[in-house]
Amino acid sequence: MNLKITHFVIFTTFGFIASCSNSTQKLTKIEAKQIPINIDYTEIDSINAYIKPYRNRINNVLDSTLAYASHKISKDDGIYNTSAGNLIADIIQKQANPTFKSRTGKTIDFTLLNHGGIRSIISKGPVTARTAYEVMPFENTIVVVELNGKSVLELIQYLIDTKRAHPISGIQVILNKNNTLKTLKIKGKPFDDSKTYFVATSNYLVSGGDNMGFFKDGLNVFELDYKIRNAMIDYFMKVDTLSPMIDKRFYKIK
Structure with missing residues (x-):
C-alpha cells in the first residue's frame, strides 16, 4: 500500500512539473496611476511607531558633531576662488590621493570640481554628516583623469572663459590684467606642456558635465569608487576646526 502511494505521489509530481514546463506566461498589460501626496494624507500611528527607532538612529548619526566651522563657509564669497570651493577641492586632493597612490603608484597633481556642484553653505558652528549631505547631495564619485599638456591648457582656458570660481586645489593660476594667463x-612647479598630469574630478564632469569637454581627451581614467560626500565626511572626522579662506590659488593681478 505504501509503495502504491509513493508511486502515485511521484507520478503526480512529474505530471505537475511537465504541465508547468509546457505553459508560458507572457506580460500582456501594464497599468499605472499617479498618486499625489498632499495634505489629505495623514500619518499612520502604527507605521510611525515601526520606523521611529530607525529614524532616530539615522538622525543621531547625521547630526553628531564631527568638526567645527570657525566662520560661514560659502561658494559666493570670492571672484576666482571661494572658501567653500577651496575647502572641498582641498578635501578631494587629500582624501583621494592615498587611494590613488596605492592603486597606481602615482600621485594626484591637482583637483578640479564645478562651482554649481556645491549646493549649500556651511554655517559657523558644528559640522555634521548632514552638513556634507546638504553641501553635496549628489552621488558623484571621485575620478582621476590623466591629461596631456594640451588638455591642461584647455582646462585653464575654460576656467578663464567661464569666469566662475570652480573649485581647484594643487594648482595656481595667475592672470594678467587683460585676462590672459600670466603664471601656471x-x-x-611651473607647468610643463610635455608632461602628463593626473587630475582628480567627479564622474559627472568626466562625462562632459558643465561643458568640460577636455576630460574626454583623457589618456587614462581611474575610477576610485569614492563618493565626494563620503570624502568630506571622512575629512570632517579627522579635523577639529574648518577655517578655509580665499587665497592666491587663482587671481588676477591689479
Missing part, C-alpha cells in the same frame, strides 16, 4: 604652477 602645478604642485608648486
Whole structure:
C-alpha cells in the first residue's frame, strides 16, 4: 500500500512539473496611476511607531558633531576662488590621493570640481554628516583623469572663459590684467606642456558635465569608487576646526 502511494505521489509530481514546463506566461498589460501626496494624507500611528527607532538612529548619526566651522563657509564669497570651493577641492586632493597612490603608484597633481556642484553653505558652528549631505547631495564619485599638456591648457582656458570660481586645489593660476594667463604652477612647479598630469574630478564632469569637454581627451581614467560626500565626511572626522579662506590659488593681478 505504501509503495502504491509513493508511486502515485511521484507520478503526480512529474505530471505537475511537465504541465508547468509546457505553459508560458507572457506580460500582456501594464497599468499605472499617479498618486499625489498632499495634505489629505495623514500619518499612520502604527507605521510611525515601526520606523521611529530607525529614524532616530539615522538622525543621531547625521547630526553628531564631527568638526567645527570657525566662520560661514560659502561658494559666493570670492571672484576666482571661494572658501567653500577651496575647502572641498582641498578635501578631494587629500582624501583621494592615498587611494590613488596605492592603486597606481602615482600621485594626484591637482583637483578640479564645478562651482554649481556645491549646493549649500556651511554655517559657523558644528559640522555634521548632514552638513556634507546638504553641501553635496549628489552621488558623484571621485575620478582621476590623466591629461596631456594640451588638455591642461584647455582646462585653464575654460576656467578663464567661464569666469566662475570652480573649485581647484594643487594648482595656481595667475592672470594678467587683460585676462590672459600670466603664471601656471602645478604642485608648486611651473607647468610643463610635455608632461602628463593626473587630475582628480567627479564622474559627472568626466562625462562632459558643465561643458568640460577636455576630460574626454583623457589618456587614462581611474575610477576610485569614492563618493565626494563620503570624502568630506571622512575629512570632517579627522579635523577639529574648518577655517578655509580665499587665497592666491587663482587671481588676477591689479
